[in-house]
Amino acid sequence: MVAAAASVACVIGLAACGGSDASQTASSSSASGPIEIEVWGWDKNAPKGWVAKYNESQNEVKVNYVLQASNTATQQNFRNAFEAKTKLPDLVQGFAPLTTNVSNGWAEDITDAIQPLLPKFTEGAKENAQLNGRYYSLPGAADGTYAIVNTDVLAKYGVEAPKTWDDVIALGEKMKADGGKVYNLAGEDPSGFMQLAQKAGANWFTIDGDSWVVNMQDEATGKAVDIIQELIDKDLVSNQTYKDKPALYNFFDSGKFAFTTLAYWSATGYQTNMPNTRGKWQAIDYPSISSADEGKVPGYLGSASFIPKGTDRAHQDAVIKMTNWQNTPEGYEAGRDPDNGTLGVPAGRTEAAGLDAEKYAEEAIPDNFYADKDQAKKVIVNAAGNGMGGFDLGPNYDAWFPELQDQWGKAVAKQITLKEAMKNVQDFVVQDLQAKGINVKVA
Amino acid sequence: MSGKAEEDVRENRHVPWRILQALKGSTFTWPFVAGFLFFVVAPIVLSLRVVLYNKQKSGLGLGEAKEVFVGADNLVRAVQDTTFWIGFGRVALYAVIMVPLTQFLSMVMALLIDSVRAKTAGKFRILLLLPYMTPGVVSTIIWIYLYSPTTSPFKWTGINFFDSNLVWFSMGQMAVWAGLGFNMLIMFGSLQSIPHEIIEAARIDGASELRIAFSIKVPFMVSSVTFTTLFGIIGTLQLFNEPYFFRSISPQTITKDFTPAMQIYNEAFQVGNINYATALSLLLAAVLCVASILLYVAQGKVNRA
Numbered sequence: 001m002v003a004a005a006a007s008v009a010c011v012i013g014l015a016a017c018g019g020s021d022a023s024q025t026a027s028s029s030s031a032s033g034p035i036e037i038e039v040w041g042w043d044k045n046a047p048k049g050w051v052a053k054y055n056e057s058q059n060e061v062k063v064n065y066v067l068q069a070s071n072t073a074t075q076q077n078f079r080n081a082f083e084a085k086t087k088l089p090d091l092v093q094g095f096a097p098l099t100t101n102v103s104n105g106w107a108e109d110i111t112d113a114i115q116p117l118l119p120k121f122t123e124g125a126k127e128n129a130q131l132n133g134r135y136y137s138l139p140g141a142a143d144g145t146y147a148i149v150n151t152d153v154l155a156k157y158g159v160e161a162p163k164t165w166d167d168v169i170a171l172g173e174k175m176k177a178d179g180g181k182v183y184n185l186a187g188e189d190p191s192g193f194m195q196l197a198q199k200a201g202a203n204w205f206t207i208d209g210d211s212w213v214v215n216m217q218d219e220a221t222g223k224a225v226d227i228i229q230e231l232i233d234k235d236l237v238s239n240q241t242y243k244d245k246p247a248l249y250n251f252f253d254s255g256k257f258a259f260t261t262l263a264y265w266s267a268t269g270y271q272t273n274m275p276n277t278r279g280k281w282q283a284i285d286y287p288s289i290s291s292a293d294e295g296k297v298p299g300y301l302g303s304a305s306f307i308p309k310g311t312d313r314a315h316q317d318a319v320i321k322m323t324n325w326q327n328t329p330e331g332y333e334a335g336r337d338p339d340n341g342t343l344g345v346p347a348g349r350t351e352a353a354g355l356d357a358e359k360y361a362e363e364a365i366p367d368n369f370y371a372d373k374d375q376a377k378k379v380i381v382n383a384a385g386n387g388m389g390g391f392d393l394g395p396n397y398d399a400w401f402p403e404l405q406d407q408w409g410k411a412v413a414k415q416i417t418l419k420e421a422m423k424n425v426q427d428f429v430v431q432d433l434q435a436k437g438i439n440v441k442v443a
Numbered sequence: 444m445s446g447k448a449e450e451d452v453r454e455n456r457h458v459p460w461r462i463l464q465a466l467k468g469s470t471f472t473w474p475f476v477a478g479f480l481f482f483v484v485a486p487i488v489l490s491l492r493v494v495l496y497n498k499q500k501s502g503l504g505l506g507e508a509k510e511v512f513v514g515a516d517n518l519v520r521a522v523q524d525t526t527f528w529i530g531f532g533r534v535a536l537y538a539v540i541m542v543p544l545t546q547f548l549s550m551v552m553a554l555l556i557d558s559v560r561a562k563t564a565g566k567f568r569i570l571l572l573l574p575y576m577t578p579g580v581v582s583t584i585i586w587i588y589l590y591s592p593t594t595s596p597f598k599w600t601g602i603n604f605f606d607s608n609l610v611w612f613s614m615g616q617m618a619v620w621a622g623l624g625f626n627m628l629i630m631f632g633s634l635q636s637i638p639h640e641i642i643e644a645a646r647i648d649g650a651s652e653l654r655i656a657f658s659i660k661v662p663f664m665v666s667s668v669t670f671t672t673l674f675g676i677i678g679t680l681q682l683f684n685e686p687y688f689f690r691s692i693s694p695q696t697i698t699k700d701f702t703p704a705m706q707i708y709n710e711a712f713q714v715g716n717i718n719y720a721t722a723l724s725l726l727l728a729a730v731l732c733v734a735s736i737l738l739y740v741a742q743g744k745v746n747r748a
Contacts, residue, residue, distance in 0.1 A: 211503070437508075438501070
């Protein structure tokens with residue numbers, strides 16, 4: 001039904017729908033007026049916000065924003081339109097990782113068109129948009145990960161804020177005597193472990209010629225595995241689920257919990273729901289594992305905005321022009337939420353974009369949460385600008401992530417070791433890729 | 444029959460009026476039949492084609508997959524899939540406990556409601572049906588708060604409903620809560636059809652309320668109990684919502700393919716192998732069909748005995 005509705009919409013507003021249709025290419029190449037592009041996404045403020053402002057600000061590109069109900073709805077509608085071979089939009093807000101988009105044949109190779117945009121993005125953000133040296137999505141970076149630590153707990157045990165994961169473990173051992181837990185490992189969420197592996201230098205999916213190389217048991221992953229295993233074996237961690245937020249907040253706020261990793265937007269929820277520890281959290285850089293990875297900020301991108309396959313070059317260029325504007329001070333400001341006035345901290349941008357990350361961090365930091373707001377601002381700006389890139393999730397992420405969740409849950413519950421879990425996941429990946437006819441090698 | 448209808452019957456002398464009347468009556472079922480054809484029969488027919496193909500990629504697997512004819516490969520793989528049968532065993536065991544329990548509790552509720560005044564009965568009927576009318580998402584949120592070790596009103600008991608050893612109990616409780624009202628309503632309906640004079644005669648003969656319940660009311664409920672049991676079994680073997688909810692709470696126990704329905708969901712919408720998911724769906728449907736027939740035959744024998 002949705003696909004049918006979408007296709008009807010496309011038939012009615014022919015010029016508004018992107019694609020490689022010959023008549024469209026002709027119309028877009030004629031200089032008779034602005035080139036029209038269709039963008040799908042679920043930003044409810046977009047149509048009257050940045051889209052309207054962009055359309056007013058220039059007359060080369062006219063954006064038609066088709067508001068989707070949600071991330072899931074966008075995914076379903078896009079899949080339907082793709083399967084039904086109806087006209088596709090010119091840009092889709094990301095709902096799946098880069099390689100999934102390419103693997104499904106959804107994303108266009110935009111290496112040529114994207115060039116004007118690249119100076120505005122960091123190396124990490126650019127790596128996140130590339131597969132095998134070609135660009136298949138708009139550049140982007142995960143909101144930088146950092147950590148917070150409870151200063152009361154630090155004072156109680158007379159220690160400094162942790163700089164390394166060894167420091168975290170040492171703090172956990174001190175807390176253990178009093179029944180405290182240093183860190184939380186939710187049984188359903190292995191993403192923190194994935195970040196730790198990335199920080200250690202792991203790269204689970206790489207390409208070698210015509211074959212994928214799966215590498216989930218290398219030395220780097222092993223370092224992350226050892227840290228987590230030690231935390232589990234020594235009973236230094238809690239296992240609060242993110243599905244039961246009241247319980248999680250309650251424990252984090254109990255004074256018996258020391259340290260967690262986060263992105264800046266989590267702090268607002270913590271500030272509201274953790275009244276006892278307000279103003280006691282010190283922001284710190286993501287702890288390092290060894291001197292080799294000092295200063296590196298992990299963060300992989302679970303969803304990449306892409307230009308659908310078959311979009312012609314003129315429409316690609318129009319999308320890039322629009323994205324370029326969104327990465328100017330004026331364009332970025334246009335994205336401000338009219339209801340609550342918020343605007344995120346820009347991640348993965350270089351100075352060429354001209355965005356004042358400090359100003360936006362200042363706005364995004366809740367009052368009375370961090371022990372030292374200025375210092376928190378520095379940590380957040382650093383995390384936003386220095387995110388690592390290129391942690392490829394492979395061509396079958398949707399298949400192996402639930403398997404990793406299963407195995408991770410077992411490891412956290414001490415049913416198996418994390419090392420065994422990673423072997424099981426790697427075996428699963430290899431088997432799944434082979435079943436799909438995809439070349440795969442084990443590193 | 445209205446005058447117009449009689450006229451129609453007379454005009455169509457070749458068609459006996461009974462058949463004509465039956466045909467006219469059947470028009471009331473058209474909306475249902477249309478929906479049934481479109482949403483049940485058509486997908487099954489389409490699935491028969493899907494199950495014969497597989498999507499195959501090559502090289503790095505980038506770009507659209509090619510469709511390859513594989514014959515019965517998917518079905519053979521499904522029949523040999525131990526994960527599927529282990530999951531099926533799980534839900535079957537769960538059904539053995541849950542279905543009779545739900546039926547028994549529903550029956551008790553129906554009998555209790557039947558024994559009070561109509562006005563009181565009406566209130567309780569609505570109350571018991573509320574869980575059935577509550578959308579799944581809403582009831583999940585309710586149960587998170589009821590079970591949460593932090594917010595639960597039952598936390599004084601010291602029971603952690605999120606504990607992986609208690610998962611089955613916690614899921615069962617949710618299922619009974621959701622299913623009780625519907626079953627009760629069907630059974631209560633059959634109680635309403637018991638001729639009043641039978642019950643009155645029993646009372647005059649000096650039968651107690653308990654005796655009336657066991658000797659008159661329960662036998663009258665058998666056909667509706669057959670119906671609700673069948674629905675209960677089919678629903679339970681397709682168990683999805685409750686374990687899906689508990690997956691995030693207790694992922695070490697509730698794996699991604701914990702029940703057949705979860706495995707099918709995972710294959711179709713996570714792994715993206717629609718072809719194999721279809722094979723598993725057809726297998727599950729076939730097993731359910733056989734189970735339903737067996738139950739029907741068995742209950743028929745019980746009824747005759």
